[in-house]
Structure formats: C-alpha cells, structure tokens
Amino acid sequence: MTPDIFLFWLLTIVTLGGGLAVILMTNPIYSALALVFTMVGIASFFITLGAYFIAGVQLIVYAGAVMVLFVMVLMLFDLKTEIAAFTRGLFTGALKIFSVGVMGGLIVGAIMMSAGSLDENIAKVNPEIEASMSPDAPTKLLGQALFSRHIFGFEALGVLLLVIAVGTVALSRSRGGTHAKQ
C-alpha cells in the first residue's frame, strides 16, 4: 500500500464528493466553493499523473481566477437559497437522472471493455524525462512541443482572448449596467 496509491483513492473520494456537492447544494455559493474543492482535487490528480506544470496552471487559472469570478458574481447578486433549485416535475426529473445514469454506465462499460487494447510495451516512465537530470524536464518537453508544432494554435488563442476581452466589455456596457444611463 505505497503512499501514492493511498493518495489516489483519497483524491478520488475528495474529487467525486466535491463534484456531487456542486450539484446537490441548493445554495449556489456552497456549490461554488465545492467546485473550488474539486478543482484543487483535479490539480492533485494532475500531479499524480506527472503533468506538474498543468497542475500549476489548473491551480492558477481555474481554482484561482475562474472560480473567483463565479464566487464574485454570486456574491454581487446575492441569490438566496432558491426554493426551486431543481427542475419541477418528478417524472421529468427521474427521466433525466435515468438518462445520465445510462450514459455514465455506457462510458464506464466502454472503458472496462477496452481494458487491454492499449499496447503494454510503452515504457512505464517517459524516456526523455528520465534521461535529463534537470527537475524541469516535463515542463521543458511541454514548452518545446507547444512552440515547435503548435505555434498556430497558440497565436489563434491569443486572438481569441483579445476577442473575448472586447466582447465582455461591450456586453457589460449594454443597457443593463447599474451605472448605464437607463
């Protein structure tokens, strides 16, 4: 029972618990904080999977920026615990839960079926990372791949972010703004 196996099961419980809490909590602020918990759990999953830089990015971008926006918006428009948190109608609700269960079951079944299809002779640990002595080998690998083969995608994202920045400012200045001239 080496530590990192125990760690995996601990993280599974934390992340899946957080995921459930996001859906079941009636007060949206509690579900937002549960989502922060899930994000940190997924960042720890990335660490156990060896993608250290992506775990750092997940912590900074998701847990540190996107969720702060969610919590801030929820607090700005203080939504009390709503009465009608879930969809009305017992039958439609049950139908939805049933369809989600079927989909989840199909995915898990597909995973179990394709258990052995991944050929086993892939080295347990990435040879390039193992070879280089510097601690930043995994991130350097990522950087080299990102800027040698995926430069176009990287530039396209730069333009996308500019478009979003302009869009949200225009959207927020629409007539709804509290300071807008009604």
Added chain:
Amino acid sequence: MLNSEVFLDIGLNHYLIVAALLFSMGMAGVLLRRNVIVILMSIELMLNAVNLTLIAFGKFTNNVDGQIMVFFVMTIAAAEAAVGLSIAVTIFKKFREVNIRFFEHLKG
C-alpha cells in the same frame, strides 16, 4: 471482483472511470439545476473531466500532446465561463432573478 489487484496498481482505467463519473455528474447538474450560474459551473466540471482524461492518456502513452490539448481546453473553458457569466449578469439586471426560463425573452 474486489480482489486486491484492482485496488493496488492504479492503471489508465482508474483515471478514466473517475473522469467518466465526474462527466456524468456535470451532465446531471446541467440537466437538473435551474440557476444559470450553477449550470455554467456544471459545464466547467464536465470540461475538467475531459482534461483529466486527456492527461491520463498523455501519461500512459508518453505523449505530451495531451497536455497541450488541455492547455487549449482550459483557455476556451475560461473564455466560455467569462462570456456566459456576463450574459447571466445582464439577465439578472433585467429580471432581478437568475433563472433558465428567462433566456427566451432575449432579443436578437
């Protein structure tokens, strides 16, 4: 079925199943909840489940493209959350209460 081998050596399937469960939770959240902001959060949860699958495949096939894909998915997810929330805010200003059924009254 619960022999110790399943519990002890963590393979690719364990990560995929965890990601699948997270994905179905996100989908259930989108279907069941009425508050626009909680629906956006469930979409974030689904996107994170996809990220987890990408990274798991990246590790077990020693290929770094999975991590680059996660990079791009994160950017798009953050952009989507930003735009989605500003729409939800404009709705809140008009109808003083954020609920999914107000979306039909949007013009244009």
Added chain:
Amino acid sequence: MIQDKNFIKEADVPLGGVIFLAVFIAIFGYILILLARFIGGRRKNNSSIKRDVYECGIPGQEKKDTKVSVKFYLTAILFILFDIEIIFLYPWSLTFREFISSGSGGPIFFSMMIFLGIFIFGLFWEVKSKALEWH
C-alpha cells in the same frame, strides 16, 4: 557531497506533504476556534442589538442586498483573460534559452512578440474604452 543532482529526482512534487500540511493546518485552526469558544467568557448580555449587523452604531436600516457596481466582475473577467496570456509566457520563458542554443530561436522569439503585441493591444483597448474606470 552537499549538492548531488540526482537527489531532486526522488519525488518531484511531494503531494503527500502538501495534503498533510493542509489538513494539519485545518485541524489546528479548528481546534483554536473550539478553544476560543470553550475558554471564552459566558454570554452575559445577549441582546438582539448586540447581535445586529455592525453599522457604526446606527441600527441597521435595510436588508443585506445592495446595488453593487458592475466593475468588480468586469475586473475579474479581464483578470482571467490576461492571466491565461501570462500562463502562456511561462513555458516560453523556460524553453527560450534551449531554443536559442539549438539555433531555431528566431521563430520562437517573433511568434511570442506577436502574441505580446496582441496582449498589449487588448490592454490598450481596455484602458482606452474606460472599462476599468473606478470613478
């Protein structure tokens, strides 16, 4: 003796230590609060005025929800967008020297300068469009 390189490879990111420390601090903080509640003085005067919301002495006039300006969430959105552009800078700055030494530094440098150009244009537009005006 002092600085052997391969020592770093042993556990790249000791996640166990991080989780253990976080849990320990949470328990430590919780015990502190319980301690303060247990040792703290008994509630002699528990009038409703005391438990009212603190408004510099004036009894609270209105409910909690207020009209709060839109600037806060706009800053948060712009923060996310510019934060992602900074995140792209990290792997670039790490591998910048390797790319130069391996000869192909030119395209990397100029592609990042284009990216930073877009970043600066976005920031310039935000400043000019008075989106961040905290009047």
Added chain:
Amino acid sequence: MGKDLFEISVNGIKLILIFLMMVQAVPILVWLERRGSAFIQNRFGPNRVGPLGLVQLLADAVKFLNKEDFAPDKAVKTLFYAAPIFALIPATLAFCAIPMSVPLTIGEYTFRIQGYDMNIGIVFILGVSSLAAYTILMAGWGSGNKFSLLGALRASAQIISYELALGLSIVGIIMLYGTFNLTEMVNAQQGLLQFTALGHTVQTSWLPNWGIFYQPLAAIIFFAATFAESNRLPFDLAEGEAELVAGFHVEYGGFKMLMFFIGEYGHMMLASALMVTFFFGGYLIPYATPETVHSWVHATLIESPVGANILTTLLHFISFNIKFAVFLWIFIQVRWTLPRFRYDQLMDLGWKTMLPWALGNTIATAAVIYFVA
C-alpha cells in the same frame, strides 16, 4: 516523501515545525511593528509587560482567547467560521516550498531545510497564493454585513489586479534562471557577478552574482505587487477607508481576528522570503559557495564530518534569516512612512502602470537574451 518511515516522519515534523515557526513569528512581528511605529512617531510603544514589552504579545494572545466567541445573527455560520481557518493555509503551503539552507547530510540520510522541494516551485507558489482571495470573499459574505461584503469585494479585486503584475514579473526571473525550481535558482546565484555580452564575458570583482543586478525592474514590480497581495499599507484599502471601518473582518472579534492577522503576516513573510530567494541569493553567503564554506569549516572549526555539515547548514540558515529579517523590517518600515492610496488610484496603478511596465520588462529581457547574450 521519503524512503522509509523515519524519513517520512522527519519530513512531517519538519512541515509542522515550519508552520509553528510562522505562527510563532507573528507575535514577534507585531511587537516589532508596535515598537517600530512608536520609534518613528517618537513615542515608546509597549514596554510595561515584561522586559521591553516582549510579553505584551503573549498577554494579548491570552486576552484574545478570553474574548466571547461571537457571531452576528445574519452571519452565514459555516462561512463565518471557515474563513479564519482558511486564512492560514495558502501562506504556509507556499512558504514551505522555499529553500532556507543547504541540504544536511547525516549518515545516509539527506534532509532538506525546506518543507518540500517542488520541481515546479514558482508555479506552485503562485497557484497556492492565488487561493488567498477565497478567505477574504468567505469572510465578507459570511459576516452578513453589507459593508464587509463591499470591503471583501474591493480587497479581492485589488488582490486579483496585482496578481497579474506579480505573474509577469516572475516571467523575467524564469527567463533569467531558466528553471522553476527554487533550489536551482539559488544555486545559479553563486560566486561573483559575471555575464556574457556579445561574445566576451565581463567579470566584476566585488558584486555578488545576485538576481537583483540582472533584473532590477522585476524586483521593484515584484516587491510592490507583494505589498498589494498581503493587503499591507499603502495598499490596505480593504479596511482603511472611513466608511468601511475594518473591511471584511469588521464582524470578527477575539481569536478569529488574530487568525486573520496570522494570515496577513504569513503573506508578508512569504513575500520577503521570495524576494530573498529570487533577488538576493537565498541562503548563499555573499562571496562564498557552499563548498568553500564547508571546506573552510571542516579545516578550521570542527573535525568530524557530521559536525561540519551541521555547521555549514547552520551558517547558511543564519545568512538566509538575516536577509529575511531585513526585508521584514522594510515591510514594517513602509507601513509607517507611506500614506494610503485612494481606491481608483490603486486600481489605476495596478492595471495602467505596473502591468505595462512588467510587460516592458519581459520584452526587454527577451530582446537582450535573444540579441545580446
């Protein structure tokens, strides 16, 4: 976490010791602050309780413990109590990643004088310290008070805006050292200042090879941004203004208030430790590399190898603490010398001056590395 049980337990105790060291350092810093401010304002400061008022802080802690544990009616209980607990976590997690001395080798074990060695040092510290905005939002929302909510939103908006400038100034540092790992950064700052420009190397004889000489602008921006991160003056708009009284912790009293202080001082300690590690050579003694110090100690002072190891580690730990104390004093000094910003000046400074300057610094560093070095 360690090869066998002994090493794991040592690592665990080390983590707890670093956390307790931070919690213990807060009363000393508060005492230093009150005496320092008294010295500046030409008065005495606490000197009644015990010699030079040192026990005053212990008395304050006991007084805080005796305070009644009060929560207003409108407060959201769980968030109200979760906020002070969560205030301690980010600063300590980040502080434990900072190398404080040379690794100590006793027998076949090698212990590092730092909580844990991360191969993504800086990114982990940035990620964890970006979680600090939640404790403020939780406190603001949890105390159910309209003013504390407004104070919390202002404080978190301020922290967010300055995190951008912080992130960008760190890019310059990563380009300089070419690594995320803090131990590698400190090792890169050994010896004397030398750099290669257009082919030939320039060697100075008396300047140590510290980061401040390569990246002065990044150091200034980083230092100013960390002031805003820890809500220290002149950036403490959250609780400074007249109508906000005490900002997000207006409804807190007794020990919960003290925990917010511990969080704030924790961020202050983290900021000064990072300044020392990035720009002032971490635990290195200015003109000597760890090997020369070890051989000097082995030759002159102690014969036994284990003793020499311990002494070299101790010397480096003392050099780290001296630089650390200098920066803590600067943090306290600035509080009593600079006036407070208005809120729109504060946000303008963050978005319209520090961010462009940090961008300019990144572009300039990249250009110098590409064209010159």
